[in-house]
Amino acid sequence: MSAIVSPSPITKDALRALAQAQGLTLSEADLDRLLPLVQATRALLDELAAAPLDDVEPTALYHML
């Protein structure tokens, strides 16, 4: 059984590969500007791992009635 490891900060190379996989054409300057924003957002998302979720289901958006 493999252990859960903390995610590494995303790199410019990883960002480039992910962008290409999604059909986004980004210049090197784009990637340079985007990288700190993505890293900051990833850091915020990683903080959610500490939330006591247990059996908490996602908030529903749409009403059925």
Add this chain to the structure above:
Amino acid sequence: MTDLAWASMGELARLVATKAVSPVEIVRTHLDRIAALDGTLKAYITVMGESALQAARAAEAAVMAGEARGALHGVPVGLKDLYCTKGVKTTGGSRILGDWVPAEDATVVTRLAAAGAIVLGKLNMHEFAYGPEGLNVHYGTTWNPWDRSTHRICGGSSSGSGAAVAAGLCPGALGSDTGGSIRIPSALCGLTGIKPTYGRVSRAGVLPLAWSLDHVGPMCRSAVDCALMLGAMAGYDPRDSSTSVLPVPDYAAALTGEIKGLRIGLLRRVFLETADAPQRQAVEQAVKTLEGLGASVREVSLEQMKYAAGVVAAMISAESYAYHETWLKTRGAEYGPDVRERLLVGAFVSGADYLKGQRVRRLIRDEVDRVLGGVDVLIAPTVPIAATPVGAREAVVNGAPQPVRPSLLRYTRPFNASGHPAASVPCGFTADGLPIGMQVLGRSFDEATVLRVADAYQRATDWHARRPPFAA
């Protein structure tokens, strides 16, 4: 004689209904002010002078024939330029939609017209509502009317709504609020604005930023006027599946001025304790005023707030990217650089991230519900800082530099995640004469109590009645 540019919406409606003033005169007064001041303020993207005068003449004829339409008959309003208006371009503050003319009105535009309101024009905003400063590279950044000499932000994204109402270029306006975009400019421009409960007001025909966080609401110069506008707009809409079937109370009738026995929960931890000194002192003084009116106050805390930034980041990034993906791939150069970069972040948020955010969001919402089980409203500052100069990236808070953008959002975005109603009410000024806002938060679908507290406070104070130097 009443100064029509500064009369409340209720007073304007009364003057029209009693035939004391023609809607044509009211509309002309505001159009004249727009012509005189908006070259610098840049509050409007599109001024609808001709159609507004035409509507005013029709409103005048209706009154003379005894056929007034509703609570806002003959009263002008401004619309943030993300509300669809049939036959009138709706840009979203963008170049991408710079020439887009919708084929139908947003539901709230239809409802305001049914109440007799007259649309003066479409108001400036942060491009596609994605920014709390109210910057705009395409139409110019709106000037905060509270500082004549320095170009300061109005707050966003509803920056034009903030400047226009504060400067007397319309008596009330529609904003929209995804992370604070009604409350932040209301605070920085000295206005009263309310983000209603998610589902209280239809989002149909409103350009989305993030569907699950977007809220529609009014920005006015008093709680009374917010009650009038909200009452005209709220309620179930078959065009928006997230709207509630709960009946809409008479918000204006709820403003009794009476808050004796009301229980206030003061959010000191995370909120008040981190605000800059002028904001903290103003809110503390406002709470004392509310105590003096008969409310009881106790401190409460929201422990799950530490996750709010992550939750909103997951929602707003993924949802805004989903809406903009095609344009980002085909017309990316037409976005302003700051908005394009923020939108692109959503490409790197996974489905699992999004759903984890939605799960933590439930914790936040449940906790706010739980705390509001023991008190009637919560009080917090709206923003920890005052309006900063355009281009400033940092503000000094209690002696330490803080980044402007996250500071503006810190106290407001948790309640976009939770969906609870939240108003911003003027409660003082800094030594530089810049407005300070207090946030009043209530139980889901209890906008009436939020507005009652705001109105009671405004009966006891005059912060909301002051006029900015730019507009004098």
